[in-house]
Amino acid sequence: MALMISVSGIRGVYGSDLTPQNLTRFTAAYGTWLKGGNVVVGRDTRVTGQICEDIVCATLQSVGCNVIKVGVVPTPTVAMSVLKHNAAGGIIISASHNPSEWNALKLLNSKSEFLDSEQGQRVIEISESESFDYKKFDEIGTLSEDPNALEDHIDRILDLPYIDADLIASKNYTIAIDPVNGTGGIAVPPLLEKLGVSTIHKINEAPNGLFAHNPEPLPEHLEDICKLVVEKNCDLGIVTDPDSDRLALVTDKGELFGEEYTQVAAFELILEKNPGACATNLSSSRAAEDMARKYGQQCHRSAVGEINVVKKMQEVDAVIGGEGNGGVINPNLHYGRDALVGTAMILQILAERDVSASEYRAGLPDYFMRKGKVQLEGIDGDAVLEQAETVFADMQPDTTDGVKINFEDGWVHLRKSNTEPIIRIYSEGTTPEKAEELAEKVRKKVF
CATH class of the missing domain: 3.40.120.10 (Alpha-D-Glucose-1,6-Bisphosphate, subunit A, domain 3)
Known part of the structure; x- marks a missing residue:
């Protein structure tokens, strides 16, 4: 699997897709986009976490960012530390729910939020053009630690x-x-x-x-x-x-x-x-x-x-x-x-x-969800979504993200995956059978 690049960061299997080279390139792009300032860096427990952390911190310093390491902490602790230190941003070294061999960089802005599409696209552009703003020896950033981030x-x-x-x-x-x-x-x-x-x-x-x-x-x-x-x-x-x-x-x-x-x-x-x-x-x-x-x-x-x-x-x-x-x-x-x-x-x-x-x-209402997918080999995903919107037009489908069709006793949501050539089909009903029935009803009419 190739390195996954999105506006929120990069992700892949360490050593094959995620390498020191692309870690350096993407971190340098992020630090260049920030134009310096304090950057909080934290990581999860993955075996490759420390080596990724070393690469990320040194690269940030090389483009003039002052690094504040918070160590092995939850992702939300890094976000809280960005606010605590009034930092320009933060990098979380974690592949979340992916298996142990994966790792990732997740990027935060000064509000401790993940980058939006415009911000993330700019980082990607800097990475692809390699227009990094490396600093001279007397302009590199500093390195410090905050051991109290989790307690705070x-x-x-x-x-x-x-x-x-x-x-x-x-x-x-x-x-x-x-x-x-x-x-x-x-x-x-x-x-x-x-x-x-x-x-x-x-x-x-x-x-x-x-x-x-x-x-x-x-x-x-x-x-x-x-x-x-x-x-x-x-x-x-x-x-x-x-x-x-x-x-x-x-x-x-x-x-x-x-x-x-x-x-x-x-x-x-x-x-x-x-x-x-x-x-x-x-x-x-x-x-x-x-x-x-x-x-x-x-x-x-x-x-x-x-x-x-x-x-x-x-x-x-x-x-x-x-x-x-x-x-x-x-x-x-x-x-x-x-x-x-x-x-x-x-x-x-x-x-x-x-x-x-x-x-x-x-005491909470019971709903049952079904999650499926359809491979797009030889299928135009956009045409499928347009077909769903047309067929169910009288139900006023929500097209904010793919097509979501609301029924009286459930719903079906079709959306293209950002990482795989598939359309995800999520459905929910008041019973497992109803969730399956609704999904099949939509599938038959649009595929």
Whole structure:
């Protein structure tokens, strides 16, 4: 597979696609675009993290940037550090949910947000033209460290007015965690301890980057944490991806809470206290709309992608946002997905209601999602999307990002992949059968 280049950074298998050469080229382009200033650099636990960090830091210095290293920390901790240091930007060295052999550079701007399309395209142009602004020996940037970045991030979470650590501590929760050998093993335990969690059971906690299972927090990868919750009589199971920006939950019965419902619960905590607009992407569950409607509010939809949700949140002044992949975006902290603040918010809502995780989940609406794809070999993807828009024109499809068709009892979303020659077909219904039925109905009419 070739190096994946997008407006938010580069990603690939280290040593074949992601090499020291393209790490240097892309970092130099980013630093040149910034025109110097402070840049925060952090990484996840991957084996190649340190060598990538060394290359990135030296390259940033060579184009006049002053580097502030925050070490092995969650992606949202890097974002918080950009704000803390009033930095020009930040680089996160992490391939998120990709396997251990992958690594990546994810780029932040001065607002601690991922680069938008215009900003990212400019970095790509500088990289391709190799128009780097390397500095002379007396103009190179400095290198310093901030060992308190994670502690400061946790403290900011506890400072949120609606997070009551004393209330949470009074529940004497027993929690199981599976950080899949990523940064959650470093970050989640101290957060839980400061929230007064009495007992923490851990699996796959060693932060060595050798992921014990596929690191994407999907149901088929989470059997062990479900068993641990039952065996240890835990109140909740917490699962993070390697860079701790996605949060999946397991109820006290050892059942999956559902990644789509992480943001729904977070929405409720905020909307109950501070009613206002919320936002998520087009492929997230209809449960988000249901929760917004419960509090008399509107849930706005954006194109798929974290920065698109963030832009929509800012456009409508949303009080909370997120993505159905377990991403909670709390603007009271920063505009980015954050599994740590998501964890605190989930414990807070359970403590306030004095209910178990399974009881709370039972009170949320049930939807079932189906995710499929169609290979585009010999097929014009744009023509397929145009056909879908035409065939279902009377249903006023949303064409913000591909084509989304809303039915009374579900929806179907077709969109071209940015990384593969496929069209993704996501559908949701009130039953698994309905989700399948709706997807097949659309597929037959447009392919």
